[in-house]
Every structure is written in structure tokens, then in C-alpha cells.
């Protein structure tokens with residue numbers, strides 16, 4: 001998918017497209033030295049990473065505080081911060097990433113694109129409660145574990161937005177053994193078997 005196809009799938013401003021272009025250039029430059037994303041998926045960066053992450057923002061664009069856990073090369077957290085720069089300028093995004101080289105990359109992107117975001121180079125388990133209105137994650141851990149992190153880092157009434165692949169029904173079933181929660185599964189635009197799970201009212205069983 002090219003920038004044009006991304007634009008057809010999602011109505012975003014020229015300013016946002018320019019920031020995504022800058023982000024793509026930084027990803028390509030740094031990916032040569034540190035493995036931020038697989039080189040195969042870099043060929044389809046606009047669909048596999050940008051559009052995939054943008055779906056997460058669209059599920060909670062009214063938030064003011066957002067924590068993305070295990071951001072890696074910045075998915076979905078950096079894309080959320082880029083979309084927010086034009087559409088929700090008051091939103092503050094916290095990116096938690098335990099790998100120091102990736103966290104340095106994320107800090108560079110935040111600085112060069114002037115994003116409303118901060119990076120915490122730490123394991124999410126060690127970070128003091130963030131009291132975020134939204135927490136997100138992609139490819140970090142099974143749902144049951146993610147709910148433990150969400151429970152600790154969400155403000156009262158907050159919600160989680162997780163990108164999940166085809167195994168999501170069994171992950172929900174397993175998580176329900178340990179957690180009570182309300183959820184909705186929204187069909188992914190980028191993965192035919194994947195969903196965006198929006199989850200609220202999380203408490204231990």
C-alpha cells in the first residue's frame with residue numbers, strides 16, 4: 001500500500017501525511033542498524049504499520065492521556081501521536097519501551113516531529129501507575145497479561161485498545177478466567193482475521 005492508498009482508506013490532513021513521510025524516512029534509516037520492524041514488513045509500511053496503528057487511534061481519539069506499552073518501532077504509539085498532532089492536539093502519549101536502542105529511536109522521532117509524547121525506557125511492570133485514560137499495545141503479550149498492565153496503568157473509567165490477530169477468541173476465553181471486563185471486537189482493516197479489541201470495566205475475578 002502506498003501513501004495514496006492510505007489516504008483513500010483514511011481521510012487525514014496534508015500535515016499528517018508529511019509527518020508520516022518523515023517517520024517512514026527515520027524508520028528506514030534506523031532499521032538498517034537496529035531491528036525495529038522486519039525488512040519484509042517495511043515494504044508495506046503504510047498498511048502493515050501505519051494504517052494498522054491508525055485504527056487504534058480512531059477507537060479512542062477523544063482521550064487526553066494515552067499510554068502505549070511495548071511500542072517497539074512506534075506501533076501504535078507514534079502513529080497515535082502523529083494523528084493526534086492534527087486531530088487532538090491536547091492528547092499526551094506516553095510510550096513505554098524496555099529496549100534502550102528502540103527507546104532512543106522513539107525519543108528521536110518525538111523530538112524531530114515535535115510530537116506531544118514522552119518515552120519511558122523501562123519495563124512496563126516497573127513503571128509507576130500512569131493513570132492513563134487509554135492504554136494500547138500491539139504484539140506485546142497475551143490478553144490476560146495485557147489486562148494486568150491495563151488494570152495498573154488505567155485511570156478510573158479508562159479503556160484499553162489492543163490489536164489482536166486471529167487467536168483473539170481463545171485469548172478472550174483464557175483472560176476471562178482471571179479478569180472481568182467488557183469488550184467489543186472491531187474487524188481489522190488490515191488483517192482479515194484480526195480485530196481491534198476495546199476493553200473497559202476491568203477488574204480481577
Ligand SMILES: C[S@@+](CC[C@H](N)C(=O)[O-])C[C@H]1O[C@@H](n2cnc3c(N)ncnc32)[C@H](O)[C@@H]1O
Pocket residue numbers: 069070071072073074075076096097098099102122123124125137138139140
Ligand atoms: C514484538 S515487539 C512489538 C512492537 C510494536 N508494538 C509493534 O507492534 O510493532 C514487542 C516490543 O515490546 C518490548 N517489550 C517487551 N516486553 C516489555 C515490557 N515488559 N515492557 C516494555 N516493553 C516491552 C520489546 O522490546 C519490543 O520492542
